[in-house]
Amino acid sequence: MRLFIFSIVLLTAICAAKAQPNCNVFLWKGDTLQYEACKYSQIFRFYYQFDTEAIAVLDSCIALCPYYAFPYYEKAVVYLKAGNPIGWDKYINLAVKYDPISYLGTRASCRGKFFADYEGAISDIDSLDTLVDYDIGYIHDGMYHLNVYKGICYKVLGNYTKAIEVIQSHIDAAEVDVGLYDYIHLGVAYQAIGEHKQALECFKKQETINDVAENHYYAALSYQELEDAENFSSSITRAKEMLDKGQQMSNKYHILEDEIFMTDVEALMK
């Protein structure tokens, strides 16, 4: 019992603690300049990122060590969140220049999600893939694996066959590591080329992972194409119920690909 309580308390303590970034990695490499800039950059954590004083801290880090990627990245993020493509691009390019492995994936997904630059996103993901011989990892907010996001980009560009190939390959390899919405996007891609039975299989699998309104909405579209009135009716009704409850795809920064609105459901119900 005491061991149990101790474990809970220790876990609380760990979660409450704020770990210092490991600047020592630069020291181990013999790079004292980057080490000093990294240590100084820790002050940034005390500010809200948009704060002009925070930006001044980042500028000081850059003055200390012009090839330390972190401050460029953080400046880019501020412009990104303000929807400023010029400021974002200037600083994220510098972050990628000085640390491509850490920031190429982020640049890829942000290009696609914030500026609809899907070709740029695909190019960055492919570039990252040539640089590493291990898993390239996830997009900036962890919602999708970079391979899945590449597939989504192909889908938006209208290359559905390639999208299916990329996303399906990842899911087949990932097995348990399937994302929250991967099957929705795959299903929509199948739908786009008229493969409604395949699409419905995807939406069925999505139900077991993360059941949302979009799942039933797109299933309704396929049932409609297959002239299955009964399942169409139940699916679209279910989609509306879930939307009313807010059980849908969601991201606080932007509208996701294949995300739906009540107007979409109501239009389909007519």
Added chain:
Amino acid sequence: MVKILRNLFYRVLNTFWILLLMNASVLLLGTHHTVSSSFKQFKNMSITMIALILFCLISCTTQNESNVQDGPVLQNGLSLQNDTSLRWLEDIPHNPEIDKTDFKLCYDEQKAIQYYRVNNSTGVKNIKSEINALFKSKYNSAVVKKETGLVRIRFIVNCKGEADRFRLLGSSLDYKAKTFDKSITDQLLSITKSVDRWKKDTDKDDDKDYYLYILFKIIDGKIVKILP
């Protein structure tokens, strides 16, 4: 400096509570059964805590103001940073020459937040389909110059859903500053300004003033995508 000291204080307080919890847990696990031995153990632990707090204070970096440099004044779409009257990067102060005189924020300027910190996620989410429909019906691509790139309109929305302080920024598709023809920007701006309410009545929890933007991807004068 005040901000740093305040945050340092909270950091020390946080460390104190963590150490207190850890000490309490050690006591719980202790095999000593007498009150006096527990007290002695607690006393020893308190000394350890004080030493660790002092270590934390010494090891925490403090900012030497002489090392802090003002950011450079940037041009072509990069925000002014030497303007110390600006609270945050990309803040939009009132300009009496172009902004409404009767537009009022519900709260102090210092309390305006970014759109994604509004309770109902994006801040534009609930009316995105209406925005899409509005531009589809109102924007006339037939009368514009066939230009390509990104146009961002950023503005501030008060807690009642009214908007003002519209600022426009143009970029090419390779993210370089670009001035679009007025046939495009005048339309985009006037349609954006025509939205009389940026939140629905159901957004009761969104009692905030916030910054919002709309970004248009334009190909040959046509809107192909509206973000976010």
